[in-house]
Amino acid sequence: MARQRDTYTIGQLSKLSGLPVKTIRFYSDAGVLPERSRTSGGYRVYGEGDLARLELVRALREMGVGLAVIRSLGERDLRQVLALHLRTVETQLRSLQRTRAVLRATLDKDVPGEADLRRLNSLGRLGAAEREAMMDSFVAEVGGGNRALEEWLTCLREAMVPELPPEPSIEQLDAWLELVDLVSDQDYRATLRKDSGGFWENRDERDLAEWQGLNNAVMETALAALDDGVEPGSPAAGPVLDRVVSLLGQVYGQADGPEFRRSLSRGYEEHDPRAVRHWELVATITGTPWPPPQTRAHAWIAAALLADLI
Structure with a gap:
């Protein structure tokens, strides 16, 4: 195995990198290429990591990244630099693949329209950094300072706005x-x-595991009823709904009763339809079936509660 070179002069580094000596000197003076040492004659000396x-x-x-941002990366060893470089290239590739998909679809049309131009313009504004910043602000604003809710949203952030596939369709x-x-x-x-x-008021991260277990039990109960063909307003739905309400009572810390059932029903009635649309869009992007089991289960519970209160 060839041994890595210990030192390079700025001229040698220029030949290997293909960058002019003047540019390398500028990067060194700007602090984005930290100076290692100098010879006794005052000439800069660089290494393999440089x-x-x-x-x-x-x-x-x-990519248009400013020198101040690059400088903030700090000192990293060769493996860290290469790993970061790989992530940078992969980000560029994903962006180019998205743009290629839009351009191909646009050129398939005899007369491109405003929607095609909007796609191209939007993709140009939504790089990886912008997406991460958007999700950071989403978690902070929706979380509202509640640590448990913010932790839950952080776990879901990749699922809430997934990456596009390498060759996305126009629909995606x-x-x-x-x-x-x-x-x-x-x-x-x-x-x-x-x-x-x-729901999240006065809760902490320790409640998440318990809540997930109860929520899973609710979903399993409702889905079993669906699989058995139990209609929400039928006599057979009564025991199933009792079980569901009992589990939800543990989630919210309330006992089963008419008022609690009415509050659950109101929650379904007042549920923002945009939240359902959110997950429908995610399903389109990821190519997963719609509606998912959770949506079907909640629809059954909402219908069963409404029938029970009539």
Whole structure:
């Protein structure tokens, strides 16, 4: 195995990287390519890690990343630099694949329209950094300072706005753009925060496992009824609904009774339809069946509660 070179002069580094000496000197002076040492004659000396870092700097600059951001990456070893470079390239590839899909679909038309231009413009504004910033603000605003809710949203953030597939269809692209608009909508965020406030108030991370277990039991109970063909308003639905309400009572810390059942029914009636649309868009993007079992289960519970209160 060839031994890595210990040192390079700035001229040697220029030949290996393909960048002019003047550019390398500028990057060194700007602090994005930290100086290692100098010879007794005052000439800069670089190492193998600097060559890899220089490649990363060039790639980031081609993406439009500012020098201040690159400088903030700090000192990293060669493996870290290469890993970051790989993530940078993969991000570029995903962005180019999305743009290629839109361009191909647009060129298949005799007369491209405004919707095609909107897709291209939107994709140009929604890089990985913008997506991460959007989700950071979503978690912070919907969480409203509730640590348990913020922890739950953080676990779901990748599922809430998934990556597009390598070769997305126009339907998937449009669903992704609609989803980004929805998650960015301030009214939608405020509604989610208000609707979740009652459940998450005074809870902490330790409650999550218990809640998940109870929620799974609710889903299993309702889905079993669906699989057995139990109609929500039928006599057979009564014992199933009793079981569901009992489990939900443990979730909310309330006993079964007419008022609790009415409050559960109101919750379903007042549920923001945009939340359902949110997950429908996710299903379109990921290519998963719609509606999912959870949506079917909640629809059965809502219908059973309504029939029980009539």
